[in-house]
Amino acid sequence: xxxxxxxxxxxxxxxxxxxxxxxxxxxxxxxxxxxxxxxxxxxxxxxxxxxxxxxxxxxxxxxxxxxxxxxxxxxxxxxxxxxxxxxxxxxxxxxxxxxxxxxxxxxxxxxxxxxxxxxxxxxxxxxxxxxxxxxxxxxxxxxxxxxxxxxxxxxxxxxxxxxxxxxxxxxxxxxxxxxxxxxxxxxxxxxxxxxxxxxxxxxxxxxxxxxxxxxxxxxxxxxxxxxxxxxxxxxxxxxxxxxxxxxxxxxxxxxxxxxxxxxxxxxxxxxxxxxxxxxxxxxxxxxxxxxxxxxxxxxxxxxxxxxxxxxxxxxxxxxxxxxxxxxxxxxxxxxxxxxxxxxxxxxxxxxxxxxxxxxxxxxxxxxxxxxxxxxxxxxxxxxxxxxxxxxxxxxxxxxxxxxxxxxxxxxxxxxxxxxxxxxxxxxxxxxxxxxxxxxxxxxxxxxxxxxxxxxxx
Amino acid sequence: xxxxxxxxxxxxxxxxxxxxxxxxxxxxxxxxxxxxxxxxxxxxxxxxxxxxxxxxxxxxxxxxxxxxxxxxxxxxxxxxxxxxxxxxxxxxxxxxxxxxxxxxxxxxxxxxxxxxxxxxxxxxxxxxxxxxxxxxxxxxxxxxxxxxxxxxxxxxxxxxxxxxxxxxxxxxxxxxxxxxxxxxx
Numbered sequence: 312x313x314x315x316x317x318x319x320x321x322x323x324x325x326x327x328x329x330x331x332x333x334x335x336x337x338x339x340x341x342x343x344x345x346x347x348x349x350x351x352x353x354x355x356x357x358x359x360x361x362x363x364x365x366x367x368x369x370x371x372x373x374x375x376x377x378x379x380x381x382x383x384x385x386x387x388x389x390x391x392x393x394x395x396x397x398x399x400x401x402x403x404x405x406x407x408x409x410x411x412x413x414x415x416x417x418x419x420x421x422x423x424x425x426x427x428x429x430x431x432x433x434x435x436x437x438x439x440x441x442x443x444x445x446x447x448x449x450x451x452x453x454x455x456x457x458x459x460x461x462x463x464x465x466x467x468x469x470x471x472x473x474x475x476x477x478x479x480x481x482x483x484x485x486x487x488x489x490x491x492x493x494x495x496x497x498x499x500x501x502x503x504x505x506x507x508x509x510x511x512x513x514x515x516x517x518x519x520x521x522x523x524x525x526x527x528x529x530x531x532x533x534x535x536x537x538x539x540x541x542x543x544x545x546x547x548x549x550x551x552x553x554x555x556x557x558x559x560x561x562x563x564x565x566x567x568x569x570x571x572x573x574x575x576x577x578x579x580x581x582x583x584x585x586x587x588x589x590x591x592x593x594x595x596x597x598x599x600x601x602x603x604x605x606x607x608x609x610x611x612x613x614x615x616x617x618x619x620x621x622x623x624x625x626x627x628x629x630x631x632x633x634x635x636x637x638x639x640x641x642x643x644x645x646x647x648x649x650x651x652x653x654x655x656x657x658x659x660x661x662x663x664x665x666x667x668x669x670x671x672x673x674x675x676x677x678x679x680x681x682x683x684x685x686x687x688x689x690x691x692x693x694x695x696x697x698x699x700x701x702x703x704x705x706x707x708x709x710x711x712x713x714x715x716x717x718x719x720x721x722x723x724x725x726x727x728x729x730x731x732x733x734x735x736x737x738x739x740x741x742x743x744x745x746x747x748x749x750x751x752x753x754x755x756x757x758x759x760x761x762x763x764x765x766x767x768x
Numbered sequence: 769x770x771x772x773x774x775x776x777x778x779x780x781x782x783x784x785x786x787x788x789x790x791x792x793x794x795x796x797x798x799x800x801x802x803x804x805x806x807x808x809x810x811x812x813x814x815x816x817x818x819x820x821x822x823x824x825x826x827x828x829x830x831x832x833x834x835x836x837x838x839x840x841x842x843x844x845x846x847x848x849x850x851x852x853x854x855x856x857x858x859x860x861x862x863x864x865x866x867x868x869x870x871x872x873x874x875x876x877x878x879x880x881x882x883x884x885x886x887x888x889x890x891x892x893x894x895x896x897x898x899x900x901x902x903x904x905x906x907x908x909x910x911x912x913x914x915x916x917x918x919x920x921x922x923x924x925x926x927x928x929x930x931x932x933x934x935x936x937x938x939x940x941x942x943x944x945x946x947x948x949x950x951x952x953x
Contacts, residue, residue: 315942316914319899322892323915326801332814333796340792340821349784349829 404458427480431491434473470532486551497620499533552612559619588644671729694718791837898948906941
């Protein structure tokens, strides 16, 4: 060692910690070791490291050991395989992940549908999803022309796929194809009703036009289906429909139980009423089948199945439940007793109105008008007599209803013709009491004179 | 420098603790000296030595083993000093020397020898002070070489350069140091 080195060595050798500082430092280190004991009992026997000194800021980093890399890759794969598709399910046209929803998620699910029946059901579901997306966008004012065009196109695609699968199914199982078609038509009916309601409520002309276009697509899709009546009037078809109706109604009842807490008493009552209507129709078809009216009974079952499917849509789809009145989807079916009761009630009100017209007739000066009123009254009383006869003798209920309807229209016309002579304060129309033909009054106003005239002639 | 070996049982754990504490006893002073010269801050130098040993123990307790503690400790300390430099980057070297630098009084405190020794120390002390104002590149290499007494090969491993580079750097550093002592530059 030369002098130079020795001098530095000597000088630096004087730089040292005080004894107290050194002792304190050692104590701190020992204390640190006690609080952070050696992990030899718990750590793996051998650890590999790819670095030399990882314990300073400069060198601290994650060790990319093979198992860690595999873990990271697995995590990424999990993210892509599970999380991304889940996120994609919440998207609507225009979102980044929407193509994944339509082209990957739904296609994968489509591949998981093995039978043609399942494929038809899935394509039906896809149509419902597209329309739900369109409605959501329209509600938010985001249904652009591009999005609408995209949805319209995909609805057509799904419909075409469903029809294709129906054709395949008809080749192998015509009965199941018939059932599948009823389900598909029911879905179209529900979606049409939903879109019609939206259209009525739409606040802007633009969205009104867009929704109308979608509704047209759905209606066209339904119209394009091959008529579902040719091959189903057979024994096996009847049995297959019975099985399908049984399955659907069971599911519908289970759904009602599951949503009971979330619906109002009134809604529950309405749904129960539809169940009763459906059950009654099934009973009627069974009786018809016993009397060898197979074709008619199958038609009845088709109707029951269709209504059950609509009821299921109403209970499972919150959009449908909140947007469309149940009576629009599944109109109430009156029982025989209710129909007789309605006829009696209507008959009573019409008697009052006929009496009112008679009273006004005496005040008419115009001979021509008076003659028309007289002829009209005679005609109305003739129709009412037919209704009375059918009610009294328990004749054809359908005939009585037709006569009642004609009489109702005629009496309404007579009331309108004599309206200027006396303003009725309590004019009751029979059909109005039922609440199903309110438009008749207005529509008949313009034709009142013509009707009376033609009747007189 | 660092080597992985199998770890088994408490006896191994105890062995590690003993070896670690022995390393503390052997190298704590040298590490302090090295840090003190390079950062010119007595208290901070103690803290850096403390941090060095806690980090190294963290490495050991995780199941790793160290064959040669000395270079490992120097490497960790060197990295901590670099971090310290980064923290001080905005401060001027003059301010460091003036405000936090090693003052004469401290050397006086540390001196335990006779008057002759003190006189002999004068040049040595000036050289140590001169090292502190050299560029960090030469400051590190001269400290490692002349204060810590490491050979070029050990230094080369520490700073991850070749021995030739280390030798050249030492040579240039010495010339700079001599100029600084003789010319006061």
